[in-house]
Amino acid sequence: MVEDGPETTRRVAPAWEMLQRTRCVDMLNLAHVRSDTALYGLLTQDRRCRIRARSLLRWVRWPHATGWDGYLRSRSGTHRRKVGQMRRRLADRGRIGFEVVDCADSFAGLVDWILLHKSARMASQGLGGEEPFPAYCREFLRLAGRQIRGRSRFVVFLLSLDGAPVAALISCIDGKRVEALIVTFDDRYAAVSPGQTLFAESSIRWALERGLEFG
Known part of the structure; x- marks a missing residue:
């Protein structure tokens, strides 16, 4: 980095x-x-x-986008309705929570959760081989979350349901942008697309409201 x-x-x-x-x-x-x-x-x-x-x-760039409301208006009505529908269906299953995790210890624990679910998802699609994320990859992400701090830092955008993770996105944030790196979700909630709610409503909105690009 x-x-x-x-x-x-x-x-x-x-x-x-x-x-x-x-x-x-x-x-x-x-x-x-x-x-x-x-x-x-x-x-x-x-x-x-x-x-x-x-x-x-696809890249959201500030100030060409006029904030979250302007970005949302720029998307098609079909997209907005689908995102809203998925969020309501997810909310029917419990209380939705969103947070940006940059505490080193919490970040390290979420790395394991993310790579576990990402590996399972890839295996179900016949991708990634036997071990798509070897030990050195896990260790790199854990160390990055602990050692890369300040203006540039690694964070996890976390979507939860009744306090339990259902979707997560590892990102790098610097002074200009949020760069999405690895995203995954709990397959048990695939029917209500928690990853879409995490991306479309939570992560992009968080970035735009802080004057950051998102991609």
């Missing part, structure tokens, strides 16, 4: 070079590299790299 600034490219470049030297692979596939990042700039200058596809990603 490197903050934006005049030193960004200088810091990212040696990390990229080390990755190439130390990983014994014939081909490296980098998916979802944003075009406004230092890594993308380095890749476009490297003759060994090929950009296979470009795609547009």
Whole structure:
């Protein structure tokens, strides 16, 4: 994780070079590299790299969006009705709660919950192999939540039902944006789409009300 600034490219470049030297692979596939990042700039200058596809990603940007109400009005009536319907159906099952968790100890515990449910979800879809999130991945996220603090930090957006987690999103927050990283939900509530409620109503709203981009 490197903050934006005049030193960004200088810091990212040696990390990229080390990755190439130390990983014994014939081909490296980098998916979802944003075009406004230092890594993308380095890749476009490297003759060994090929950009296979470009795609547009949905992104809420402040101040072009006029706050939460303006963003909501910009979405289709069908989308708003569906989100409202799913939230009401979820509320029929209990009391909905939302919080942003950045306490290091609580964050570490939620990492385990998130990766457990994400792994189960991927397995049900035939994705990820036997162990999609090995031990070093879990340890990295736990340490990131504990050590990356201040202006840039890792948090979990947590949606709960009667105090128990039903959907969660690991995100990185800096001075400009909220960047969504890993999202999952409890499959027992799949019929009422808790992940959609977490994203569409809670996380995006939290970001916009604080003048942050969300993507």
